[in-house]
Amino acid sequence: MSARPGRPFSVLPLPAGVEPLVLDVPVGPLTALRAQVPDGVDRRAVALLVPGFTGSKEDHRLLLPLLAERGVEAWTYSQRGQADSAAPAGVEQYRREDFTGDALDVAVVVADAAGLGAGSGAGVGAGSGAGALHLLGHSFGGTVAAHTAVRDPRPFASLTMLCSGPHGWPGRKEAERARLLAAAGRVDLWTLDNPALARRLAADPGLLGSLDPDTRFLRERSAATSVDNLLGAIEVLADVQDVTPALAATGLPVLVAHGVDDAAWPQPWQRLMAERLGARYAVVEQAGHLPNVENPAATADLLAGFWTGAEPRHPLRTRRP
Numbered sequence: 001m002s003a004r005p006g007r008p009f010s011v012l013p014l015p016a017g018v019e020p021l022v023l024d025v026p027v028g029p030l031t032a033l034r035a036q037v038p039d040g041v042d043r044r045a046v047a048l049l050v051p052g053f054t055g056s057k058e059d060h061r062l063l064l065p066l067l068a069e070r071g072v073e074a075w076t077y078s079q080r081g082q083a084d085s086a087a088p089a090g091v092e093q094y095r096r097e098d099f100t101g102d103a104l105d106v107a108v109v110v111a112d113a114a115g116l117g118a119g120s121g122a123g124v125g126a127g128s129g130a131g132a133l134h135l136l137g138h139s140f141g142g143t144v145a146a147h148t149a150v151r152d153p154r155p156f157a158s159l160t161m162l163c164s165g166p167h168g169w170p171g172r173k174e175a176e177r178a179r180l181l182a183a184a185g186r187v188d189l190w191t192l193d194n195p196a197l198a199r200r201l202a203a204d205p206g207l208l209g210s211l212d213p214d215t216r217f218l219r220e221r222s223a224a225t226s227v228d229n230l231l232g233a234i235e236v237l238a239d240v241q242d243v244t245p246a247l248a249a250t251g252l253p254v255l256v257a258h259g260v261d262d263a264a265w266p267q268p269w270q271r272l273m274a275e276r277l278g279a280r281y282a283v284v285e286q287a288g289h290l291p292n293v294e295n296p297a298a299t300a301d302l303l304a305g306f307w308t309g310a311e312p313r314h315p316l317r318t319r320r321p
Helices: 062-067 096-113 140-151 174-182 189-193 195-203 204-211 215-222 227-237 244-248 267-277 296-308
Strands: 001-006 017-023 030-035 047-051 072-077 133-138 158-163 254-259 280-284 317-319
Touching: 001 096, 017 096, 030 062, 030 096, 047 062, 047 096, 047 140, 047 296, 062 072, 062 296, 072 096, 072 296, 096 133, 096 140, 096 227, 133 140, 140 158, 140 227, 140 244, 158 296, 174 189, 174 204, 174 227, 189 195, 195 204, 204 215, 244 267, 254 267, 254 296, 267 280, 280 296
Parallel strands: 047 072, 047 133, 133 158, 158 254, 254 280
Antiparallel strands: 001 017, 017 030, 030 072, 280 317
16 A cells, blocks of 8 residues: 555645645545645644545645644545545445545555654554544544544544534435435436536536636536445434444544534534543634634644644634533
8 A cells, every 4th residue: 555646636726735646545546635744844743634425635625734834744535436536336335344444544554654653652642542643534524533543543643523423313414315316326416406507517518617616626526426425425424323432442532623603413412522532622713514614724723733732823712521
């Protein structure tokens, strides 16, 4: 398993200092982004960020260079079936165990590429895993990250749950599931959500170039994302199993954080999870379910502070429950 140079996906420009990579792991090539700590800044931590449902590595493209400026070498990857990553056929290839297995494989590649020695702690005190890599998951990615840490905490120094809760609930995203099944895998979610514009683009593909970069990116990412990935992720998101007791048993330090207006995962559940874990709990102002996009500077302050012990540069509502 190894990392090699890659290329940007779609039209969104990558910030300075962010490089595209390809990670060769057993499932196939998973695409990734990395921001290394700039010259003159001491590297104090290395972190791996896992994106959420319908997402990809680009969800963290603004956050990565801000973390690097604060002394954190930051990596993120598109999970199997997301955007331009390997997409094995069949919804049975997208179980929770498949996602967590990939995360552990990626952690090996990142640790090797970053020069992390086995068993060396970094940033905040390592838990029973005594690893050197800080793991973060956003939303669905948080579910993947939490179960990855439970499956094998040894590579990790800490876990951050960003806008993610302890368990799912029955019927979650059932509307999206029903629409995807009705389309028999022939139509992606963006097309289903934007039928008029999708019809115009089908009639005149040249219109794609006239879309603003964000809209074009969302269109192209959705078209490239595997429907099997979405259906498998929906099953994971609907799982009612509470990961909190098993996560507590790992001994890993945990940060639970969300935007002040996060409405995608019940905030009381996130707060209660932090309380049960004795974890740090923080609320990012001027953000909803995507603080990594909506307020990346404050989010970077929070994360770098947790991973390195640095004081935040921007105001945060933070406390230990």
